[in-house]
Amino acid sequence: MKRYTQVERATLWLLRDGECTIGGHFDNATPRFEAEIAPLYIGRTLITNRQYEEYAPNHRRCATSPDDEDAVVGVTYDDAQDYCRWYAELSGKAFRLATEVEWEYACRGGSEHQYPFG
Helix, strand or coil: CCCCCCCCCCCEEEECCEEEEECCCCCCCCCCEEEEECCEEEECCCCEHHHHHHHCCCCCCCCCCCCCCCECCCCCHHHHHHHHHHHHHHHCCCCCCCCHHHHHHHHHCCCCCCCCCC
């Protein structure tokens, strides 16, 4: 695979460790359970078309996300995993998809509401 030297770096934020309640009493939620989250770095923003196309130059952009700085869409879970492996090798740093529990913890930002905005 071709190595690029000027790939736009992902900006990562430290997500501190903590405990949270995952799931809930909402119609579309899994049963509530307590989870402990280890500290991890998580991307400040979604991966953009420009970033993803450094890895997959033939990626076809979606009509609803056509610009360079729009979030890349229309990729499979395996595509996303492969991008993470490629970026980890390129950057020399660990880089992976967040687990479902980590993602919910990050999105909630400490909120117990169905939606993080209340």
